[in-house]
Amino acid sequence: MSVRRKGPKATAIRIITYVLLVVVAVVVVFPFAVAVTTSFKRNTDIFTYPPSLIPKKDSTIPAADVGLDGDPVPVFTFPARDDRPGRWALVDADASLAEFRPLDDLERVIVLDVKAGEKTGATVTIDGEEEDVFLVDDGGTQVEAYRSRLTSGGLFVSVDDPSTSVLDLVNFATPAREFGPRFANFTEVLAEKDPETNGKGVGRSLTNTVLVTILVVLGQIITSILGGYAFARVQFKGRSTIFLVYLGSVMIPFVVLIIPLFQLMLQVNWRDNLVALIIPFAFTAYGTFLMRQFFLGIPAEIEEAALLDGASRSTILWKVMVPLARPAIATLATFGFLYAWNSFFWPLVIINSGNPDNAVLSLTLSTLGGRSSTDTNLVFAGTVLAMTPPILVFLFAQRYFVENSASSGLK
């Protein structure tokens, strides 16, 4: 569009244009951002409201900061208590406590040391039970209260002033949170499938996907180069007919082939084996066209010179044509990679015994992230692992890919 004009109006249009582009880019990037940050979260962190993009962990401080030895101690805050500002370290989670309830407000709980409070000698009847009345300290004032129960709780030390400490029930305090990615998500999801270590077996699926993808891409490149060369350069009987059949084949959706291919795999006993994902997909009509188009564009003189030189056709193909066809091969490899890496429907049909040794990434992810999924953080770690290679391949091969996605159909 013509946005090259000068002047305030053109500038305004330009700004609006960029704002629109950025908004769309945010819509595209945001779900990926959610995926990446979720893959570093703890599972409990994912199901808190409001949703957040920051993976967090419970804060701790070194024990030495509050004058102790040993492991780092967890940090809490008391957001509802104005008299306890700042951060508090939980130095003892098992302190002996007593809960008192003031007689004038039985709903309120005062948590104090188990030895706190002095018996007044009086008694009071609560729910039919006779209880002693204590005089206890309630934030500086003495109130009459009864001891509703003995329990264990936390001894908190102020981080800012380690000489101050309070006793309270741990669940009355809020754990302080800080930025803390959990890298173990990735090691766990990759580890061998094992309920005890929480391993999800994605590593094996990743290997299988890599293997399948490499072999499919290699197979497609070889068969497409050979077929494309035959269609482009060799005048043989029946060429145009076969080519027409190839052209027509692109119109057939894969759904029609699912059932007969499944039957074929049963006959040759390839069901539930990686080979079923490789050999049937090593042949591509699309790749053959791509190579044919490219070979057609190479000047015939180059080939004729080599032919006169006494070279055989296969020598010409591999030594002359293929080096020239590198961009087309790169395009084909990119398409093949993305197709093989992301394919799901056929693996779902043919790798169906639930044996994790034969599963590919998309399949494992769909079971892992399916309806009965529990470890969402691990699912997202797996998702990120599965998405990174195709996105990287796309970004690196963009030049070949974007141009040819466009030309593939519009010829």
Next chain:
Amino acid sequence: MGLRDRGPRTPRVAVDTGVQLVAAWHLVGVAAGIVSMLLASRSGDDALPAVIKLFVQVFSIAVTVAHLAAAYGTFRRMRRARTVSLVTNYLLFVVSGSALLHQLGAFTGIGKFGTGLNKAFLPFMVIVVGLLWVLVAGQLLAKKPLAAGPNGLRRAGWGLVALASVWFVIAADPSGMLSMIGDRITQPLTLGTLAVALCSGAATRFMWQRRVAVHFGTSASEEQTLSGLAFLSPNLIGFSFFFAGPLLFSLVVSFFEWKTTGTGRSFVGIDNYVRALSLDLSSSDVANAGNEVLKPGYQVLMHLDWFGQNWVLGARDVEFWISLRNITIFLVLAVPASVLPALVLSSILASRLPGMKVFRAIYFIPSVAGVIGVAIIWGQLFQSTVGWINYLILRAGEILPFVDPPAEGHPWLSSNSTALLSMVVVFAWMNFGFNTVLYLAGHQSIPKELYEAADIDGANVWQVFRRITVPQLRNTTFYVLITTSILALQLFDIVWILSTPEPGGPNNATTTPVLALYEEAFQGNDQGYASALAWVLFLIIFGFTFAQFRQQKDGATSGGVS
């Protein structure tokens, strides 16, 4: 250039002796063909399924006839005999070679190879990095032919690959695989197959030679045909075996009642198609009549109220019809949602302002990221209590007066009314970037003079878009609409992951034809009927493809996209 073909270094067999040997080999082939034909017809019905038996017989007859023709022609030194012999031997070589690999477990061994690869993934990655390094070094070499450095870099790369390969073999521990191959190769059947493969391979190689061609007086065009077919053969064999053959088989199966397992296979004619497509409309007095007002075997699809009269529409396969209804709704919503943004965005991206390539790349990413991952992410975004969608709507409601968020988070995926709509969102999000790139290609064919003229006339942005861009992109729009529709009609993966509580749920609100097909074929075990569904779906898709084909034909004459 030194491209002279070196040819085989093997000791050369005299042409006459060689041709006689090949002829004798063909006679062996005739004998073997007759024997296998007899064996196939003798064996009882339980030994071989009828289809396989028929296949073996036809195959044996073909082999026998081909060998006979080749033997006779070779003896008589007929011109065509070389071609016949070559084709026969080559195909025999491919079949026996594949059979040999099958018997050795090479195909199913790929799965086991995966185990080895899993153990040796680290050295494997080193090999990959090494190869990439060599490739990059090669690129450097190509750009700077005089620089001395890259050659050494390249050698270092190969050295790395060699070292890592040794490491890989040690880590992967292939001893088990090797001993398995050793065990199998000593079996008589395997040895026989090996012999056939070797003989047919040797015969092919011998007959292929130029001097043999001279001997038979092969014409140049015949020579061309042979080499053309030879180049095409890996592709063509794979294509026939994994595409054309299965396609025909699928059509055949659709006329059968065909169970995956068991012997329940009988010809039923067009019954499968009738069952899929049967509808029954009947009027009823009550508003919500049940199945009893319909013909037997039909179930209620929907209730209609036309001019005060209650009608009941029933179908034999209700789920399939529901899936057709769903996919129609999906198509109507998802296709514009993934095409219209692409039209607008491509018009901006085509303007060559700075940064456009970055945006183009960003928009493209969802279409390459993999549908399973994408669906999993959106499943979390749509989550009703802690999902981002509901949270953002809530926050928007605080700022914008016209957004009225519900008090409770809306259950996008488990509500009948929004489940399919959610799939539309995911589909559009995934595909608009790809469509944008398709449109960008269309933009390249718009003459720049049009925009310059509009500029001089003082047309505003909207006028330019409406009067130049959109009409000029007419053909591209058609193409994009059709390809997106074809994609949308085959919706499966997104639904498989996102629908809840079971695939196609809630209450069949997201059932699609491909899902219905999958369930019939692989969960209901009714592959004949599922094949019929596949062909019905194919015909619908073909309608779109055909429309596109027609348009391209018309567009070619009226200056359409080139």
